[in-house]
Amino acid sequence: MKRKTFGPVTSQQVAQIAGVSQSAVSRTFTPGASIAPATREKVLKAARELGYRPNAIARSLNTARSRIVGVVMSYFDNQFYPQVLETLAQKLDELNYHLLLFVGDRDGNVDRIFDQIMQYRVDGIVLASVSLSMELSQECVAAGIPVVLFNRSEESGIVSSVNSDNETAARQIAHFLLAGGHHRFAYVAGIADSSVNQARQKGFTETLHRQGIASVHVVQGNYDAEQTRRAASELFSVSPTPDAVFAANDHMALMVMDVARYEFGLRIPEDVSVIGYDDTGPSGWPSYALTSASQPVEAMVQATVALLMKQIDSGTIEPEQVVVPGQLVVRHSARRPQAGVVEKDGVSLFQLQEVE
Amino acid sequence: MKRKTFGPVTSQQVAQIAGVSQSAVSRTFTPGASIAPATREKVLKAARELGYRPNAIARSLNTARSRIVGVVMSYFDNQFYPQVLETLAQKLDELNYHLLLFVGDRDGNVDRIFDQIMQYRVDGIVLASVSLSMELSQECVAAGIPVVLFNRSEESGIVSSVNSDNETAARQIAHFLLAGGHHRFAYVAGIADSSVNQARQKGFTETLHRQGIASVHVVQGNYDAEQTRRAASELFSVSPTPDAVFAANDHMALMVMDVARYEFGLRIPEDVSVIGYDDTGPSGWPSYALTSASQPVEAMVQATVALLMKQIDSGTIEPEQVVVPGQLVVRHSARRPQAGVVEKDGVSLFQLQEVE
DNA sequence: CTGAAAGCGCTTACAG
DNA sequence: CTGAAAGCGCTTACAG
Structure with missing residues (x-):
């Protein structure tokens, strides 16, 4: 019904050249199939000549x-x-x-x-x-x-x-900032109903509340650069300005740092500490040196x-x-607490002895 | 030979429920195929009930x-x-x-x-x-x-x-730096035999040579962060230190900036100008504000x-x-020449009047 | 170990 | 517009 065009080589063609059945060709390319070494060689030789490769699509159809x-x-x-x-x-x-x-x-x-x-x-x-x-x-x-x-x-x-472990990490971040002597906290949220945002926000704010922090300034960054820029601007415009900001991910945290430094002339971490989540590449770049919860x-x-x-x-x-489990990788974007930061394999980590 | 397991729904099953032939089902899902509206509806209804989706794999096998x-x-x-x-x-x-x-x-x-x-x-x-x-x-x-x-x-x-247009862009960068009054040039190369590296290196060094610059300090970054770090260190260690560095891509340029600033305490662009290629996201971040040739x-x-x-x-x-064609996006990582930088849609570009 | 043959789920001439 | 049927390129029981 259809004519064979000059498409890719088929097992049929290989079989013909090798002088074996099409089944033999198939078996040659099926790991574990029973095939005599001699047959196999003949097939491989023909296959090489023709540039044959088994059609994965056709294979899928049988194997499901x-x-x-x-x-x-x-x-x-x-x-x-x-x-x-x-x-x-x-x-x-x-x-x-x-x-x-x-x-x-x-x-x-x-x-x-x-x-x-x-x-x-x-x-x-x-x-x-x-x-x-x-x-x-x-x-x-x-x-x-x-x-x-x-x-x-x-x-x-x-x-x-x-x-x-989003919630645990967020709690750890709260304790880290608390131990660093911060007082006015802010949270840059990701998309409100994303599960990770919820866990991070919960861990962070609950811990702070439990430690006597009455309020946390929450703004929406929604994981988006432009929205985060605006959110950060808002954060640093209304006084009292926060001295500790936790952004739900590094992507937003980096933006917060840039806004703080270049739009508001704030020093990090002297004027404001910033912490992120993900520990992605740019966070390790010296220009940012972002303290961040790692996602391995x-x-x-x-x-x-x-x-x-x-x-x-x-x-x-x-x-x-x-x-x-992840870890809180401590760099220089947030004031360090007196105790709890340990050196390990060349990176600084915050080890929380949480007493709940 | 094989038994039908409870896998995904097939067109056969849909046909049975809809009371039509399997061909009709196929036609329903083939845009442009001739099928009566009424038949089509029956098929769609059955398909919806069964959660049928045409098997793209099987389709590929016929259509090649x-x-x-x-x-x-x-x-x-x-x-x-x-x-x-x-x-x-x-x-x-x-x-x-x-x-x-x-x-x-x-x-x-x-x-x-x-x-x-x-x-x-x-x-x-x-x-x-x-x-x-x-x-x-x-x-x-x-x-x-x-x-x-x-x-x-x-x-x-x-x-x-x-x-x-790698070579043209690289030539433009050379002219930009020349016009900015730089004298000691360096090039951070990507993988030596990659075509883009060759074009960029050629355009850059040839233009400089033609304008009377005797030598360009070339180091190998090989598009790799760690190698670029070392290359940059070398660059700023041997005197005379360059006052203009063109890195074959932004990824390396950012690293060069970090090394210059944080390892050698150099100011950018006062002590050294850095230019990259790609105009990727981070280049626009205020911490870098990298001047870079755009790849649209x-x-x-x-x-x-x-x-x-x-x-x-x-x-x-x-x-x-x-x-x-791309453009040279001018930010703040390189000293600007007196003339040639124009404002366009909120970004600064270098417009070269090349007289060759 | 091997080949002939059925079958995977479709598309598409073909003949109505 | 429609259905029966061949065929896409494989895999894999089956019977030797």
């Missing part, structure tokens, strides 16, 4: 395994995410899986993307910077597709997630991939919430 | 179009690339194409990656931060797979590429996608070398 993982990500200007993406691609590659990338609109228009992902019959999905609606989660479970939320979680607990990318990605593989291999989906 | 573009990228810590990736994913998505991401080893071990890419029968390939060997290029042409090199090129001209990501990606689509649609591969 695409070896593709769909990844939805946004906020590419926040270094944390590209770093995650790079690591994810590498770790998947090691397992011979591949990564189909989708960029999430910030509007959270997941449904359309989700539809696209599903069409490719991915073996698993990683959602970073976007959350999944209840409905879609259900559908994944029904379809038997593992999903893991990366750096976000869902209350229902119906879908797996990997996070750092390597460990978090490792956990993500492990979760995915476990579910793919077992064929069953048992949601798990993984929490990877 | 995967609607997948393979992208090889590295240097994720250089903001330029994530930005490119994000834009690329979005533009492809608009055309209903998808992006399979591969992370290139810095060793340039393209072959293995290439093999993987080919197995998925991608409709096109974008190589950013990695170049293709002659051999592989041939193989792509033979297989009829469009390839475009992004931000790099190949002498042979056998494969398409998209670049900014949007336009470059647009050109890349256009090239790809043209070749995919036509089925023929005619290599094209696209050069997108």
Whole structure:
């Protein structure tokens, strides 16, 4: 019915040249399949001549395994995410899986993307910077597709997630600032209903309240550079001006530092201390030297991939919430407390002896 | 032979429920196929009930179009690339194409990656931060797979590429620095045999030589943070110290600025001017305010996608070398010349009246 | 170890 | 406009 055009080489063609059956060709390229060394050699030789590569698409159709993982990500200007993406691609590659990338609109228009992902019959999905609606989660479970939320979680607990210990870290930051002798606190929030923002805000403000701080000035940065600029301006415009600012992520914290220094002429940390969350590359740059709660990318990605593989291999989906511990990396953007900062492998960390 | 497990819903199942043939289901989901509205409705209803989505993998097998573009990228810590990736994913998505991401080893071990890419029968390939060997290029042409090199090129001209006008921009930078009254020039090189490095180095040094500058201190940053740190240290350690440094990209330029300021206590631009290339996000941050040659990501990606689509649609591969013009964005990391800097849409640009 | 053949889930001439 | 059927390039029981 159709005519064979001069497309890529097929196993059929290789078989012909090698003088074996098409099955033999297939077996040659299927690890563990039973094939005589001699046959194998003939096939490999012919394959080399023709430049044959097995068609992964066709393979997927039989095996019902695409070896593709769909990844939805946004906020590419926040270094944390590209770093995650790079690591994810590498770790998947090691397992011979591949990564189909989708960029999430910030509007959270997941449904359309989700539809696209599903069409490719991915073996698993990683959602970073976007959350999944209840409905879609259900559908994944029904379809038997593992999903893991990366750096976000869902209350229902119906879908797996990997996070750092946001609330604990935020509490630690509160104690760090308290111990550093600060008095007027501010919090630059991320998108209000994002799970990480909630956990960080909760840990921070609750701890402060418990320690007798009556109020925390909360402004919305929404993980967005421009909004953060405005939020920071507001922060430093109304008096009393804060002497300690915790931004829900580094991306916003760096912006806060720039606004403080270059628009308000404030010295950091003499006039105001700034702390972030993520410990991304730029935070370590001397111009910023941002004190920040680390999110161990390597460990978090490792956990993500492990979760995915476990579910793919077992064929069953048992949601798990993984929490990877992080550390408060102390640099120079915040006044240091007298005690509690320890040196470890060349970096300074804050060790909290929390007595709750 | 095989038993149907409870996987995703198939068109067959939808057909059964809708009481139509499987062909009808297929047509319903094939834009432009001839299908009666009434039939279509029945199918859509059944599809909705079952949560049916056409299997893109199976579709690819017939159409010999995967609607997948393979992208090889590295240097994720250089903001330029994530930005490119994000834009690329979005533009492809608009055309209903998808992006399979591969992370290139810095060793340039393209072959293995290439093999993987080919197995998925991608409709096109974008190589950013990695170049293709002659051999592989041939193989792509033979297989009829469009390839475009992004931000790099190949002498042979056998494969398409998209670049900014590296040499012109570098010449402009030389003139800018000359006009700014600098005398001792240095160049922080990227990987020596990368095409963009060569073009930038050539444009810069040749222009300087032609204007009577006897020597330019060239050090190797190799696009790598740590190597750049060392290179910068060397630069500022041997006297006479340069008063003008052009780094082959922003990523290195930022590092040079940090080393100059925080390790050598130099003031920028009073003691030394620094210029970069890419005009990425961090360059605009007040802490750096890096003067930099812009690479218009949007336009470059647009050109890349256009090239790809043209070749995919036509089925023929005619290599094209696209050069997108950029501009020298003037900020505060380099002394400004008396004349030539103009204000445009809120940014300062250097307009060269080159008299060659 | 090997080949013939069924089947994966679609698309698309073909004949109505 | 519609359905039956061939075919896309593989994998994998099955029977030797």
